[in-house]
Amino acid sequence: MFIVGLTGGIATGKSTVAAIFREYNIPVIDADQIARKVVEPGRRAWHKIRKEFGPEVFYESGQLDRTKLGDLIFNDVELRKKLNAITHPDIYREMCWEALKCLLRGYPFIVMDLPLLFETGHMLNYLHKIIVVTCEEDLQLQRLMERSGFTEAKAKLRIEAQMSLDKKAEMSNFVIENSGSDRDTREQVIKIINVLKCSKHHWKLRFIAGICCTMFLAGAYWIKTKSNKPLPLAVL
Known part of the structure; x- marks a missing residue:
């Protein structure tokens, strides 16, 4: 199983994208x-x-x-x-x-919704692919004000406190532009889902995990066999 990171800016629409993944039985x-x-x-x-x-x-x-x-x-x-x-x-x-x-x-892969993925950097080494959700700046500001009740000045401060969407997009594998219609966003997500489903990366991980388990079991069996080996008789 591999992990896909989902990130973006505040009020860009990550929850909408996450809901579409869930519709396709992707955790x-x-x-x-x-x-x-x-x-x-x-x-x-x-x-x-x-x-x-x-x-x-x-x-x-x-x-x-x-x-x-x-x-x-x-x-x-x-x-x-x-x-x-x-x-x-x-x-x-x-x-x-x-x-x-x-x-x-x-599951062959899962999605982790990590709003501050790039800001903290904690999970970057564990992700196979990264998706960033972006939208137009004016629309992001409007959504945040409507959602939270912030004043325009307060909403701008919250947005500016995060890494810019352009920089996040440069560091990602997929970009979903969420300024258009719901249908447009859905089509972008479905294309990404199809690409991820075609990936064989989870089989590589399962193969490596299988080898590790086999080596562990073989080592445990060898230790057990060696410990049970009878001691040689003393020479009289």
């Missing part, structure tokens, strides 16, 4: 969904965030106020590093576990 592991999961009340990251940032970034119900926390760390690099150090290990652990379950179910 999508969403980093944002897992990020919400690992900070649920009572979880390890939840306790660490409460200790580090205080009760002010939580609702009375105990749920994390992601908007308030986001505003707090947005202009503070050190606070952002502290939050990442708390959440990222749990997020990537959960994502690896989900990937392992997909491997055991026999």
Whole structure:
């Protein structure tokens, strides 16, 4: 099984693209969904965030106020590093576990939705292909304002804080331009799905895994056989 990274800019339409992959029975592991999961009340990251940032970034119900926390760390690099150090290990652990379950179910490839793939760089060495979703700047700004309720100035700051879409596109294998109609986006995604389904890379990985397992079992058998070999009789 190989892994395909899906990334892009904020409000470019990654969720729309991910939904199309799911329609074709291709698992999508969403980093944002897992990020919400690992900070649920009572979880390890939840306790660490409460200790580090205080009760002010939580609702009375105990749920994390992601908007308030986001505003707090947005202009503070050190606070952002502290939050990442708390959440990222749990997020990537959960994502690896989900990937392992997909491997055991026999999927030839999966998609990981990683909004900050290039910004963090953590998963780059594990991805076979990378897809970036882009759109026109004005449309991205409009979508973000409508989705989040941000003012134009605040929305621009959030967009500018990320790596530019042009640079992300240069570093990717596939680019989906999501400024047009839903049909146009769907056609682009389907073309990529067909290319990925034709890839034989997952067979290479399975072959390598098979060799490793065979060598491990052969070594274990040899050690067991050697340990069970009777000792020579002492000479009287």
